[in-house]
Amino acid sequence: MGEKKKKIIKTIKVDVDKCNGCRACELVCSAFHAAPKYSSNNPARSRIRVIHDPLRDIYVPVYAGEYAKAECMGRDKYVIDGKEYDECAFCRSSCPSRDIFKEPDSGLPLKCDMCEDDPPQEKPLCVQWCLNDALIYEEREEEVEEEVTQEDVEIGLEAMIDKYGLEKVMDTMTRMSLAKKV
Numbered sequence: 342m343g344e345k346k347k348k349i350i351k352t353i354k355v356d357v358d359k360c361n362g363c364r365a366c367e368l369v370c371s372a373f374h375a376a377p378k379y380s381s382n383n384p385a386r387s388r389i390r391v392i393h394d395p396l397r398d399i400y401v402p403v404y405a406g407e408y409a410k411a412e413c414m415g416r417d418k419y420v421i422d423g424k425e426y427d428e429c430a431f432c433r434s435s436c437p438s439r440d441i442f443k444e445p446d447s448g449l450p451l452k453c454d455m456c457e458d459d460p461p462q463e464k465p466l467c468v469q470w471c472l473n474d475a476l477i478y479e480e481r482e483e484e485v486e487e488e489v490t491q492e493d494v495e496i497g498l499e500a501m502i503d504k505y506g507l508e509k510v511m512d513t514m515t516r517m518s519l520a521k522k523v
């Protein structure tokens with residue numbers, strides 16, 4: 342059993358009924374993550390995207406979540422209050438099946454980092470800029486088991502062993518360490 346430690350869980354509650362699709366959240370997020378900071382804005386670089394379809398009165402902000410190496414074999418499709426949403430509309434993954442949550446130039450995955458900053462922001466910027474209070478920031482403290490984090494070297498070695506087999510990796514390491522001693 343690991344040690345218990347306190348962890349702050351940060352959440353942004355989305356009140357879809359209050360969103361009017363202004364997309365200020367996309368604007369400020371992309372500006373905050375520009376390099377240098379605030380030097381440009383481009384919603385394609387935002388870690389929050391607003392599904393918007395004014396003709397059907399649809400505005401739903403969705404946050405960028407985990408990177409997915411492969412696309413799902415199946416697809417989600419939701420109908421809520423009689424409104425049908427596109428396939429995968431609410432999925433937060435940066436995945437090969439679509440263009441959102443990818444840095445437009447490099448194609449690298451984007452993920453919401455809650456506006457990590459030094460000094461820390463009082464609240465995530467999308468929350469600060471949402472004048473309709475559709476995004477509500479909440480923090481709570483939880484006791485969690487201390488995670489055993491895998492060192493980078495361990496993760497790298499594991500990948501090499503998966504690819505080349507343990508014996509080959511061991512042989513190579515022995516050969517390299519002998520060469521270093523000479």
Ligand code: SF4
Nearest residue numbers: 360361363364366471
């Ligand atoms: S800033 Fe608020 S109201 Fe505007 S699109 Fe984003 S969530 Fe919706």
Ligand code: SF4
Nearest residue numbers: 370453455456465467
């Ligand atoms: S919390 Fe920050 S990083 Fe995440 S979507 Fe909002 S502005 Fe972007």
